[in-house]
Amino acid sequence: xxxxxxxxxxxxxGYCGAxxxxxxxxxxxxxxxxxxxxxxxxxxLRAGGRPxxxxxxxxxxxxxxxxxxxxxxxxxxxxxxxxxxxxxWIVVEAPANTKALTGVDPERQALNQRARSPLRExxxxxxxxxxxxxVLTGFPTNAAAQxxxxxxxxxxxxxxxxxxxxxxxxxxxxxxxxxxxxxxVEFLSxxxxxxxxxxxxxxxFAVGGRTWIPADxxxxxxxxxxxxxxxxxxxxxxxxxxxxAVFEGRRVEDVRLRFRAGEVxxxxxxxxxxxxxxxxxxxxxxxxxxxxxxxxxxxxxxxTRNILFxxxxxxxxxLALGSAYPECGxxxxxxxxxxxxxxxxSGGEVYADGELVYRDGRxxxx
Amino acid sequence: MSDPRVARLAELAVSYSLGLKPGQVVRVDxxxxxxxxxxxxxxxxxxxxxxxxxxxxxxRLPELLLAEGSDEQLDFVSPIARAELEELDALVTVWAESxxxxxxxxxxxxxxxxxxxxxxxxxxxxxxxxxxxLAWLGVLFPTEAHAQxxxxxxxxxxxxxYRACHVEEPGxxxxxxxxxxxxxxxxxxxxxxxxxLRIVGxxxxxxxxxxxxxxxxxDxxxxxxxxxxxxxxxxxxxxxEVSFAFPALFHGREVAGIRLRFEDGAVVESxxxxxxxxxxxxxxxxxxxxxxxxVAFGLNYEVDxxTQNTLFxxxxxxxxxVALGAGFADLGxxxxxxxxxxxxxxxxADGEVFADGELVWRAGRxxxxxxxxxxxx
Numbered sequence: 145x146x147x148x149x150x151x152x153x154x155x156x157x158g159y160c161g162a163x164x165x166x167x168x169x170x171x172x173x174x175x176x177x178x179x180x181x182x183x184x185x186x187x188x189l190r191a192g193g194r195p196x197x198x199x200x201x202x203x204x205x206x207x208x209x210x211x212x213x214x215x216x217x218x219x220x221x222x223x224x225x226x227x228x229x230x231x232x233w234i235v236v237e238a239p240a241n242t243k244a245l246t247g248v249d250p251e252r253q254a255l256n257q258r259a260r261s262p263l264r265e266x267x268x269x270x271x272x273x274x275x276x277x278x279v280l281t282g283f284p285t286n287a288a289a290q291x292x293x294x295x296x297x298x299x300x301x302x303x304x305x306x307x308x309x310x311x312x313x314x315x316x317x318x319x320x321x322x323x324x325x326x327x328x329v330e331f332l333s334x335x336x337x338x339x340x341x342x343x344x345x346x347x348x349f350a351v352g353g354r355t356w357i358p359a360d361x362x363x364x365x366x367x368x369x370x371x372x373x374x375x376x377x378x379x380x381x382x383x384x385x386x387x388x389a390v391f392e393g394r395r396v397e398d399v400r401l402r403f404r405a406g407e408v409x410x411x412x413x414x415x416x417x418x419x420x421x422x423x424x425x426x427x428x429x430x431x432x433x434x435x436x437x438x439x440x441x442x443x444x445x446x447x448t449r450n451i452l453f454x455x456x457x458x459x460x461x462x463l464a465l466g467s468a469y470p471e472c473g474x475x476x477x478x479x480x481x482x483x484x485x486x487x488x489x490s491g492g493e494v495y496a497d498g499e500l501v502y503r504d505g506r507x508x509x510x
Numbered sequence: 511m512s513d514p515r516v517a518r519l520a521e522l523a524v525s526y527s528l529g530l531k532p533g534q535v536v537r538v539d540x541x542x543x544x545x546x547x548x549x550x551x552x553x554x555x556x557x558x559x560x561x562x563x564x565x566x567x568x569x570r571l572p573e574l575l576l577a578e579g580s581d582e583q584l585d586f587v588s589p590i591a592r593a594e595l596e597e598l599d600a601l602v603t604v605w606a607e608s609x610x611x612x613x614x615x616x617x618x619x620x621x622x623x624x625x626x627x628x629x630x631x632x633x634x635x636x637x638x639x640x641x642x643x644l645a646w647l648g649v650l651f652p653t654e655a656h657a658q659x660x661x662x663x664x665x666x667x668x669x670x671x672y673r674a675c676h677v678e679e680p681g682x683x684x685x686x687x688x689x690x691x692x693x694x695x696x697x698x699x700x701x702x703x704x705x706x707l708r709i710v711g712x713x714x715x716x717x718x719x720x721x722x723x724x725x726x727x728x729d730x731x732x733x734x735x736x737x738x739x740x741x742x743x744x745x746x747x748x749x750x751e752v753s754f755a756f757p758a759l760f761h762g763r764e765v766a767g768i769r770l771r772f773e774d775g776a777v778v779e780s781x782x783x784x785x786x787x788x789x790x791x792x793x794x795x796x797x798x799x800x801x802x803x804x805v806a807f808g809l810n811y812e813v814d815x816x817t818q819n820t821l822f823x824x825x826x827x828x829x830x831x832v833a834l835g836a837g838f839a840d841l842g843x844x845x846x847x848x849x850x851x852x853x854x855x856x857x858x859a860d861g862e863v864f865a866d867g868e869l870v871w872r873a874g875r876x877x878x879x880x881x882x883x884x885x886x887x
Contacts, residue, residue, distance in 0.1 A: 168588065168589070168590075178542060178568055181568060182571065182574065185568075185571055185575075186578055189578040189579050192580070194586045194588065195582065196588045196591070197568060198564075199565070199566040200566060201540070201552075201564055203549065206549070206552065206553060207556070208558070210553065210556050210557070212559070215556060215561060218561045220535075220537075220561070221594050221598070222563070222564040222565070222590065222594045225589075225590040225593045225594055226590060229589055229590050229593075230590075293845055394626065
């Protein structure tokens, strides 16, 4: 589907990355992203930008199993340069096998991640200062399709649908969605308390004074959510997560959490409960909610075990255990940030300061 | 199942060609089609204690840039690429193409502009290489496209390539290359004492001044496969005419039946049976493009046929080649150009070469063996 791929690239370069004349645009991806990287390269040229590519074979397993500690913790000179010099940084994810690192020693993986975290901090810092725009997106592979329990062709339809490429001018559709998200943000920003009610769920948060952010396709793509950081000691009640919770390839099912004064006081799961308890014990912040969000992309309807998409399913809410986004006003700190999703599409309700504002996956007044 | 020959080639590249040491930073540039070799070099470099990384260069990007880029975009050199180059201790360029003719129809003027812009990086690279700060290796990974140009099956072409590198069979390729290195060095020393070479063959009678220039023994450290001795001739002392038996390729375009006439070191007449216009465009690239930057003897006798690939063709045992354009500063060459285009002259049947009037080479062989010939497996 080269035509859809071309349109996808146009949206990512023109809308998400907002590439302008003279921008240095780093295109980062694995080897199997070649068709999309080519289209992003051409779209960047058409936008007047200066494309540079960083395409890598799958080497993580080799490095993590055969490298010395010093080699595992090493950063290539080009990686630091990318982060320092790029005006726009577009990362395309396309795993050849989502479980390729299952057998790798987690400590060596952690060593590698610790070494890489200054890169992440630096690009987030440059993004905050407005010096860098970044976009994380996905390219359909059999591995991702397999996790979603779809054929590759079905998964491609899913992904391009989620990117709003199927009808009309996609950039116009993203601008419309962005306007909708901003209206919802304005509406929620005026509220002090939110109560979520669904089967197995009755949970209240205080959100007064916190900042809601519309995620409208400028850092993740596809996108479509609004999120904030609730007051750290406010969560009261219980919640049942309808979708399996996947964290670094590990899966936990039918998670139920009970909160008191913002903290998880009871946690159960039908499958993977030990892993759930382990994650909750990572540090003090792991038992508190760092993020509260509404998924609002109605073109994402099914669960695909990829958090980039799952948390945007229209008609769902999610919360993340662990670290909060400081830009929302959140103060919770943790090494964990684990998104857990609750479907509100059949029978879910949300009350804002006591008023019913959302039912069956939709805001009533907006 | 990975090909053990690829692993042997990677090991040879890391241990012999580059001589990587612990802590050295090495980048491997390769197109995706050559990923198997890039990954094996990465593995061998890790085992040597170096810090390797791989940069896959997508093959269609130059075509896209030539088709869609503005002049400003063609001229642009990434500051990232510049800064990165400064930090490398070693660089491997893996040559491998999926289609060697993908740029045949690109606009020659725009292509020239792109190459001229890239010269900034290549100058920086060569400066670091000749200053001894950067080890560089260019190595070929066999693909269907290269096999097709060579008019072989991929399996036959792989055997040809790996034999030329001496990794076709298990054994000690390092010992082979060390032996050849000694032999080529002795030849280079002998040639450095000559003032002039006269090359005589079919349609060819060319005098090339080489007095005071150093000769380099190309012994597998910068190219793999390898096997030649070369220098940069005096810029204004080439006289006479030369015919090239093999078609010459430059960035996917073929020019065949080339004849050149030189006066005072510059091309004053040029003709080609095919691709005349492109030949003229290349000669007009800049002032240095009409002068020779290299003269060389091909001495890898495992490379016994023309395969439409300069890396191999210029090493065919029994041939000579000259390059139009940039010379080698470290050998005393002063010619500067964005061009460096190797043209191969087959001397295997009845060619003769005279050094200062004395016959030193006939029918593809030096007459005097300087060292006992090393055994060629």
